[in-house]
Amino acid sequence: MNSKNKKIVLTGDRPTGRLHLGHYIGSLKRRVELQNSGEFDEINILIADDQALTDNYDNPEKIRKNIINIVLDYLSVGINPEKVNICIQSCLPALHSLTFYYMNLVTTARLSRNPTVKAEIQMRGFANEGLPAGFFAYPVSQAADITAFNANIIPVGEDQLPMIEQTREIVEKFNKIYGETLVMPVAVIPKNESQRRLPGVDGKAKMSKSLGNCIYLSDDYETVKNQVNGKMFTDPMHLKISDPGHTENNIVFAYLDAFCTDEYFAEYLPEYSNLEEMKEHYRRGGLGDGVCKKFLIKILEEILSPIRAERKKWESDINTIYDILAHGNSKARKITDETLEKVKNAMQINYFNNLY
Numbered sequence: 001m002n003s004k005n006k007k008i009v010l011t012g013d014r015p016t017g018r019l020h021l022g023h024y025i026g027s028l029k030r031r032v033e034l035q036n037s038g039e040f041d042e043i044n045i046l047i048a049d050d051q052a053l054t055d056n057y058d059n060p061e062k063i064r065k066n067i068i069n070i071v072l073d074y075l076s077v078g079i080n081p082e083k084v085n086i087c088i089q090s091c092l093p094a095l096h097s098l099t100f101y102y103m104n105l106v107t108t109a110r111l112s113r114n115p116t117v118k119a120e121i122q123m124r125g126f127a128n129e130g131l132p133a134g135f136f137a138y139p140v141s142q143a144a145d146i147t148a149f150n151a152n153i154i155p156v157g158e159d160q161l162p163m164i165e166q167t168r169e170i171v172e173k174f175n176k177i178y179g180e181t182l183v184m185p186v187a188v189i190p191k192n193e194s195q196r197r198l199p200g201v202d203g204k205a206k207m208s209k210s211l212g213n214c215i216y217l218s219d220d221y222e223t224v225k226n227q228v229n230g231k232m233f234t235d236p237m238h239l240k241i242s243d244p245g246h247t248e249n250n251i252v253f254a255y256l257d258a259f260c261t262d263e264y265f266a267e268y269l270p271e272y273s274n275l276e277e278m279k280e281h282y283r284r285g286g287l288g289d290g291v292c293k294k295f296l297i298k299i300l301e302e303i304l305s306p307i308r309a310e311r312k313k314w315e316s317d318i319n320t321i322y323d324i325l326a327h328g329n330s331k332a333r334k335i336t337d338e339t340l341e342k343v344k345n346a347m348q349i350n351y352f353n354n355l356y
Helices: 021-037 051-053 061-076 092-102 110-111 114-125 139-148 159-178 221-232 251-259 263-268 274-282 289-315 318-347
Strands: 008-013 042-047 084-088 154-156 186-188
Touching: 008 021, 008 139, 021 061, 021 084, 021 154, 021 251, 042 061, 042 110, 051 061, 051 139, 061 084, 061 263, 061 318, 084 092, 084 159, 092 139, 092 318, 110 114, 114 139, 114 159, 139 159, 139 318, 154 159, 154 251, 159 186, 186 318, 221 289, 251 274, 274 289, 289 318
Parallel strands: 008 042, 008 154, 042 084, 154 186
Antiparallel strands: none
């Protein structure tokens, strides 16, 4: 089957730390659903260590040790290496060549207008004169990743939509200049709005290790409980249990929106049949924040407990993880090398092809 007729998924993460609940609800859970659906010809997960180095170039050890951490997180949530190809960006030389060729198709003015890049620059505190060129151009690197795998289905969070739009522009321009060569990708975002971008436990827009506002997939029960009880602020006007409360902009209810299903009520809070009933009680008064937090902790423990157990199994078999990565890199290298060959043929820069 021609790659353009296949349903090929590409997704991935930067290995800058352990993965947290934001990753789980925003992408990891969806990846497991995709792999188990049987609807796709190929599913690839790329560990984007090159992109992680663009703002961690002075600390490559951080990237190196977190590659294994990320794979442990993948396997612990149920990603199956027999159904999904896991590979490392820096082990695929074709990606570097494609990035270089695509840079000629993008202006610095266009890169500077990318909302995701602007937000990331601000979050990391880069001054204009101190912005690494590699970080500035990482949307081009991401376009190389996507096109190298002939991926046409890209599961992303809402904040990543500008990156996919930039990839689509590069694909369109390349195909217009050199002929139909690259596959056009389509972004797929979570249907549940509350799952698209889970805030930190302190209510900040994004979970961040530096802010200490994450709940990691490998956190133990006490850590999770402390994060919920100690850092999740609720409605400041809800001073007494009898006071009416607001569920909007209430971080506990933001997490319940993302993780709670009706089944949890039957087991842990049977006085309600669903989340809307619980919210109504909170709004009219009579429901305490402690009850809400305790309920959330039980839900999170139900989700995280089997993940922790699975992670421990894999931690005792690290050699198998290296084997998984070696196999994934080998398979991905073949795919990406073939794409690079197609690109060079389209550009007519395979100068020696016809000499032998």
